[in-house]
Structure formats: C-alpha cells, structure tokens
Amino acid sequence: xxxxxxxxxxxxxxxxxxxxxxxxxxxxxxxxxxxxxxxxxxxxxxxxxxxxxxxxxxxxxxxxxxxxxxxxxxxxxxxxxxxxxxxxxxxxxxxxxxxxxxxxxxxxxxxxxxxxxxxxxxxxxxxxxxxxxxxxxxxxxxxxxxxxxxxxxxxxxxxxxxxxxxxxxxxxxxxxxxxxxxxxxxxxxxxxxxxxxxxxxxxxxxxxxxxxxxxxxxxxxxxxxxxxxxxxxxxxxxxxxxxxxxxxxxxxxxx
Amino acid sequence: xxxxxxxxxxxxxxxxxxxxxxxxxxxxxxxxxxxxxxxxxxxxxxxxxxxxxxxxxxxxxxxxxxxxxxxxxxxxxxxxxxxxxxxxxxxxxxxxxxxxxxxxxxxxxxxxxxxxxxxxxxxxxxxxxxxxxxxxxxxxxxxxxxxxxxxxxxxxxxxxxxxxxxxxxxxxxxxxxxxxxxxxxxxxxxxxxxxxxxxxxxxxxxxxxxxxxxxxxxxxxxxxxxxxxxxxxxxxxxxxxxxxxxxxxxxxxxxxxxxxxxxxxxxxxxxxxxxxxxxxxxxxxxxxxxxxxxxxxxxxxxxxxxxxxxxxxxxxxxxxxxxxxxxxxxxxxxxxxxxxxxxxxxxxxxxxxxxxxxxxxxxx
Numbered sequence: 354x355x356x357x358x359x360x361x362x363x364x365x366x367x368x369x370x371x372x373x374x375x376x377x378x379x380x381x382x383x384x385x386x387x388x389x390x391x392x393x394x395x396x397x398x399x400x401x402x403x404x405x406x407x408x409x410x411x412x413x414x415x416x417x418x419x420x421x422x423x424x425x426x427x428x429x430x431x432x433x434x435x436x437x438x439x440x441x442x443x444x445x446x447x448x449x450x451x452x453x454x455x456x457x458x459x460x461x462x463x464x465x466x467x468x469x470x471x472x473x474x475x476x477x478x479x480x481x482x483x484x485x486x487x488x489x490x491x492x493x494x495x496x497x498x499x500x501x502x503x504x505x506x507x508x509x510x511x512x513x514x515x516x517x518x519x520x521x522x523x524x525x526x527x528x529x530x531x532x533x534x535x536x537x538x539x540x541x542x543x544x545x546x547x548x549x550x551x552x553x554x555x556x557x558x559x560x561x562x563x564x565x566x567x568x569x570x571x572x573x574x575x576x577x578x579x580x581x582x583x584x585x586x587x588x589x590x591x592x593x594x595x596x597x598x599x600x601x602x603x604x605x606x607x608x
Numbered sequence: 609x610x611x612x613x614x615x616x617x618x619x620x621x622x623x624x625x626x627x628x629x630x631x632x633x634x635x636x637x638x639x640x641x642x643x644x645x646x647x648x649x650x651x652x653x654x655x656x657x658x659x660x661x662x663x664x665x666x667x668x669x670x671x672x673x674x675x676x677x678x679x680x681x682x683x684x685x686x687x688x689x690x691x692x693x694x695x696x697x698x699x700x701x702x703x704x705x706x707x708x709x710x711x712x713x714x715x716x717x718x719x720x721x722x723x724x725x726x727x728x729x730x731x732x733x734x735x736x737x738x739x740x741x742x743x744x745x746x747x748x749x750x751x752x753x754x755x756x757x758x759x760x761x762x763x764x765x766x767x768x769x770x771x772x773x774x775x776x777x778x779x780x781x782x783x784x785x786x787x788x789x790x791x792x793x794x795x796x797x798x799x800x801x802x803x804x805x806x807x808x809x810x811x812x813x814x815x816x817x818x819x820x821x822x823x824x825x826x827x828x829x830x831x832x833x834x835x836x837x838x839x840x841x842x843x844x845x846x847x848x849x850x851x852x853x854x855x856x857x858x859x860x861x862x863x864x865x866x867x868x869x870x871x872x873x874x875x876x877x878x879x880x881x882x883x884x885x886x887x888x889x890x891x892x893x894x895x896x897x898x899x900x901x902x903x904x905x906x907x908x909x910x911x912x913x914x915x916x917x918x919x920x921x922x923x924x925x926x927x928x929x930x931x932x933x934x935x936x937x938x939x940x941x942x943x944x945x946x947x948x949x950x951x952x953x954x955x956x957x958x959x960x961x962x963x964x965x966x967x968x969x970x971x972x
Contacts, residue, residue, distance in 0.1 A: 410776050431778040443770045447637060448820060448829045457766050461777025466759055493824040509773075 360424030363388040363517050363548040364409065369418030371408045378404050380572050386550060391543040392565035393553040397592050400570040402552045406519050410436055422517055432462055435515035437506050439522050445494050451505050452477055452490040458509040480512040485534060500531030507535065518542060520551045536562050559583060617735040618845040619743060621860060624799040625811060625841025627750045629833035631795045632812030634788060637768045645809040646704045648796045650681030652711025652805045655730050656718055665726060667745045674797040681707050682789065733804035733857030735845055746798055753791050764788060765826050803857040814864035815840060821875035840864035898926060899933045900942060900967045903959050916946040916956035942966055
C-alpha cells in the first residue's frame, strides 16, 4: 500500500468544505473517527449531517478538503464502506423483492457482467436473518412497513461485510421495537470490530446508544467520547436557539 | 388479408412495441416519462436535417440525425437546469417545444423545395412506409440495444431503484445514466416511422404502466411490458389493415393505452377494483365487528352474556341502520333474532356461540 495517510483512523476528514449555490453547507470540517466505535453525528436541522456523510462518500462534491478511510482515498476503499441512505430516498413501490434489494449490496463487488448466484443469495439470506427478516425474502418491498424497509436497507449494508458503516437516520420513523433491534444490531457490529457512524436526531438516546459523538452545525462543534462531548456548553453551541428545549431534555436524561 | 406489406408492418410493429415496452419500463420506474417525450419530439429537426443532407430516407442517416438532435436537446435541458436554475419540468417543456417547432419549420421549408414527400411520416408515423429492407437493420439495432441492457442488467436495476446507493458502491452512475438514455433514444428513433415523434412516448410508457400492475419484480415487469408492447404493435397493425387507410401508429397507441387502462382497473393486487374491494371488505368486517362488540357490550352492561339487544338501540348506538349488517351476521351464524314476550314489535338480537368466539378472537 502506497501513500497511506492516517491509516490508523477509520475515517479521517480534513478541511472539508461543501457549498450549495455559493453558500457553505459544511465549513472547514476536521474529523477523526477511530476504529471500533459507534459514533453519532448530531446537530440541528440544516446542520449538514446528511451532507457530511454524502461528502465523505463522494456523493456530494466538496469544494475543498480531503477524506481518507483507513488511510485510503474513498474511491479506493469502497469495498470497506457500506452506506444506508435515508429510507425515504428511494421509491418503495419499485418492483423488487426484499431479496433483490439485499443482493444490491453485493453489486459493487460482484463485478461487471456477473449475476448474483447461489453464494450471493445465501449471503443475502444470512443478512436478512441478522435483521430478523428471513421470512420476508420473497416479499415485494411495496408491502413492507417503515421499520421493515429500514431493516432491509440495513441488511443490504450488512451483506457487504464492510469495516465502516454509515447510516443516515436509521431510527427515524420506526417503531420502538425496531429501534431497539437496530441499536443492538449496530452494537453487535461495533463489538465485532467494525466502525459504525450514525446520523442521529434524538438527543435523549445519544448517551445510551453511542460511545462516540460528533456535534455538528455547519462546523464541527465538538467530537470525542460521548461522556466528554455531551455537555450543556456543547449542546448550547450546536443548537443555539433551541436551547430551552434542550435544557429540559438534559434534565430528563439525567433523572 | 395477409399481404406481404401487412406481414412486414406487423413484424416491425411487434418488434418496436416490445423494445419500447422494455426500455419504457426504466423510464417509468425512474420517473422520467417526460424525458422520453422530449427525446422523441426533439429528434424531428435531426430527422429532417439528415433527410436534407443525405437526400433520402436512409435508415442509418435518419438514425444519426435523430440521435444528434436528441443529444443536443438533452444537453440543453442540462444547461437550463444546472446553468440557469430552471426547474426540471419547465426545462423539459421548453426544450421539447423548441426542438419540435424547429423541426416543423425545417419540415415546411423542405416541403416547399419539393422532393421531400414522405417526411411528414415522422410526425404521426405511417406503418405502410416501413420497407422490408428496413426490417433487418431494425432488428439488428434493436437486438443490440437489448444485448447491452441484458449485459448491464443488475447495474441498471440498481440505478433505477437507488442511484445514490449505487454511486456509494462505486458504480459509474453518471455514465450508466447516459448509456441508458442513449438506449432509450435509439429505441425512440427506431419507432419513429411507425408511431411518429408525437405519439412515440405512449408506446414507451403505456406497456410499462400496464405491466407494473401485474408483477412483483423488475424482470417480470420488463418481460410483460415487452409482451404488451408487441401485442399492441401487432394488434394496431392488423386493425389498421382491416380498416383500410387507418393510420397504424395511433391505433397501436390506442391499443397500448387500452391495455394500460384495463391493467390499472383489473390487476389482482394493485388494480383499482381490487383496492376498492379490499377497502369494502375491510369496512364490512369493521362494521360487523362493531355490531358484535355493541351486542357484547350490552350483554356485559346487563351482566348477562345471553342478553338480547334491541335493534333500535344498536341503530342509535352506531348512528346508522344496523339492519343489513345484522342480516349478514345472521347469515354467517354470528347472531340470531330473539322474540321477547312483552315487546312483540321490537326486533331483538343475541350473540350465538360463534359470534361470541369471533368477538373474542384477537383479529379477523
């Protein structure tokens, strides 16, 4: 391997700046996520949480900065990265079965002209078992509930057996049972040595679910172990006007 | 009836119909139906220009001209959207009209010069103008399109469902999109002599919309769209041959749209009738459960599980006539009428054993 830059960091971001129509959405992001953590990215609406993930993955072009994943540029590390987009980003009325969607997780590594075969289908089935959807493989995706859609998307990421997982709001709009299942699933991934990065919207559960925290509001407000970063001052800096609400959340969480 | 011309036309129509159904499936699923219309209309100036330059209706000259014009139109849409910030539908609408108007102007100019008879074919299509000599190049080009599609099947499937996810896995999504649009453009150009620039989009969309109603997967949808397209094509060709002089293209389009309408109405899972039916069933079963629950509740209130409730009380409780529901429940064996001594005029009902069980069942 040549030119490894910060190889001991799962996801290293330096000076990353993204702008839409001459306005910066992300400004001068320096970010390091160590391997083996389960990290949350939090921040108010419009803070650029999803954009940060997309910029790291190269889906949104940055105007400045660079990203390294285990020391490699993202284009060379694609096989070590899995991405779960927001559930609403696709049309669930698409004619496909649950198995079809999970198999798509293998399309990147399968190579041109190759169709998924028996081995791939077995992998997809195993991933569906991990998310508790093994009985739904032949179901058309248009018949799934929101929580089931989310599990299928997560299965599509698990089947990639990636070292670094990005999930964009996986707990948004799912029922409590599904949320608990997703959290324990992601913790199991972390315990297996993988690095999990989750865009999260619920401040109340941050401390319970995650061990690493990135607070974002166009700039990085704070990053580090949850216990160090999850402070009133940082929340105030990140959320500003929504402070009154946050104060009550803090109390509720401490109680 | 089975003249060589008819066979030629029917073969061409079946081929084009099937091809359009296949490619149209991707247009419909990606929400780009209007783009198909733009490419079709925009090809007109290219077709006329190719005719004027090459001096004839040569297959490959026309194809090249239409593709160049279609590509220019596509680039114009991009420039309007990205460069000038015009909304996508407005950009598509403007470019469609611009290119079509330019095409019609060129067409009238060409006609005043003379020697361009048969160019109006490309407006609405004229199946009889398809020559036997056109069949082989048509089949070769169409076959080529299908081969490319089959080779890149999983990539195009991923692209159609989740382009961002595909990019995240490193697929060259932008290039695949260009290629898919090119395949669609070639398909449109192949169909121009049959359906014309104005109606071609219907041959792309209608079979795909029809097919979507009956299937659960992409491959079945594409196969069925091909079948529907071929049916509409041959059907249109035969019908227009029977009705002497009826234009084939519009009849093909009518046949395809009829298939789509029937599918929207009748498909077992997704059809309008099936949905209506499911809703009615759900409402009926809810109504029935409400009546059973009311009867059960009355019994509980009177601390008498065998209590017979007065129908008028049920009417009042439900705010509607409970009679038809009670009659149905009686037929199904869940309730039975009871006559009580002091109230000869009143209709009272009690739960049967089956009714009590149904009431206690978690869900029905």
